[in-house]
Amino acid sequence: MTQPMKIKVGISSCLLGEEVRYDGSHKHLRLATDSLSRYFDFVPECPEMGIGMGVPRKPIRLVGDVERPRAVAIHDQELDYTQSLTAFGEQKAAEHDDLTGYIFMKNSPSCGVFRVKVYQDNGYPAQTPGRGVYARAFIDAHPLLPVEESGRLCDPTLRENFVTRVFAYANWQALEKEGLSASTILDFHSRYKYTLMAHSPNKYAELGRMLADAGNHDPVDLGQRYFAALMTTLGSLASRKTHTNVLMHLQGYLKKNISRHEKAELNRIIEQYRTAQLPLIVPVTLLKHHFNNHPDPYINRQAYLQPYPDDLSLRNAI
Numbered sequence: 188m189t190q191p192m193k194i195k196v197g198i199s200s201c202l203l204g205e206e207v208r209y210d211g212s213h214k215h216l217r218l219a220t221d222s223l224s225r226y227f228d229f230v231p232e233c234p235e236m237g238i239g240m241g242v243p244r245k246p247i248r249l250v251g252d253v254e255r256p257r258a259v260a261i262h263d264q265e266l267d268y269t270q271s272l273t274a275f276g277e278q279k280a281a282e283h284d285d286l287t288g289y290i291f292m293k294n295s296p297s298c299g300v301f302r303v304k305v306y307q308d309n310g311y312p313a314q315t316p317g318r319g320v321y322a323r324a325f326i327d328a329h330p331l332l333p334v335e336e337s338g339r340l341c342d343p344t345l346r347e348n349f350v351t352r353v354f355a356y357a358n359w360q361a362l363e364k365e366g367l368s369a370s371t372i373l374d375f376h377s378r379y380k381y382t383l384m385a386h387s388p389n390k391y392a393e394l395g396r397m398l399a400d401a402g403n404h405d406p407v408d409l410g411q412r413y414f415a416a417l418m419t420t421l422g423s424l425a426s427r428k429t430h431t432n433v434l435m436h437l438q439g440y441l442k443k444n445i446s447r448h449e450k451a452e453l454n455r456i457i458e459q460y461r462t463a464q465l466p467l468i469v470p471v472t473l474l475k476h477h478f479n480n481h482p483d484p485y486i487n488r489q490a491y492l493q494p495y496p497d498d499l500s501l502r503n504a505i
């Protein structure tokens with residue numbers, strides 16, 4: 188059996204079990220090595236090792252302005268690594284311009300993305316958290332890249348959202364490689380209709396308006412604008428309410444093909460999903476079963492029914 192092509196995703200080295208932390212330890216993320224690695228070709232980077240800090244090394248932390256903090260040694264603020272970590276982030280962002288996502292280590296003054304403590308002159312962290320210096324430089328260079336942190340990936344909804352974005356990003360990259368045209372962008376939008384509706388019905392409609400006169404625009408420029416709006420939309424979390432809306436729409440395509448009894452059963456399952464008695468995988472599997480028996484060329488191409496490989500089991504927990 189041929190192996191599926193893996194997609195390249197950046198990751199903090201310590202999350203792969205590499206003993207590169209300041210004290211020689213690691214922060215092995217089993218989700219990455221045991222599950223995601225079946226489809227992700229991980230590209231590890233340890234910025235602190237990359238700038239030559241070595242192991243063991245003095246721990247560092249963020250200080251100063253939460254918007255632009257400095258990364259300094261905890262016991263000697265004169266040892267300032269901000270510039271080296273920033274330059275390393277910019278260099279790696281230029282080298283790795285083919286990544287489709289990035290998993291960063293949480294809380295790290297170099298790699299943390301969302302909630303890194305920034306210490307103030309009084310010795311306490313500011314109320315507002317900051318972002319690690321390397322992560323900031325990398326993300327600033329690739330603002331649409333799907334990124335997540337190790338801790339947040341324990342949340343099933345955030346995990347599913349991240350993987351959905353990574354695969355959407357990879358699908359778009361493949362389209363760009365083939366060459367963008369008005370018709371390929373419209374076809375992509377058509378395939379992502381129900382995925383987008385699950386994230387935001389309003390944004391789906393807005394994107395449709397953006398493409399209304401696609402033939403009159405330069406496809407590369409239109410593609411850039413479309414892709415930016417697409418990734419922003421996918422970044423907002425789908426809810427049980429919006430998923431239920433999509434499931435009901437999909438069910439509508441079956442109304443002429445399934446029996447009254449089957450319809451009642453499907454309705455019951457969707458309702459049980461809506462009221463949180465069942466995970467999303469159950470109604471989606473039942474819908475796929477019916478569409479296997481009664482294929483619909485439009486629905487069978489929908490990314491919503493296959494946003495990523497089934498064996499990642501991400502819809503079992505949401």
Ligand code: SF4
Pocket residue numbers: 199200201202207208209232233234235236292295297298
């Ligand atoms: S968090 Fe980043 S800098 Fe710290 S050990 Fe892990 S990879 Fe290296």
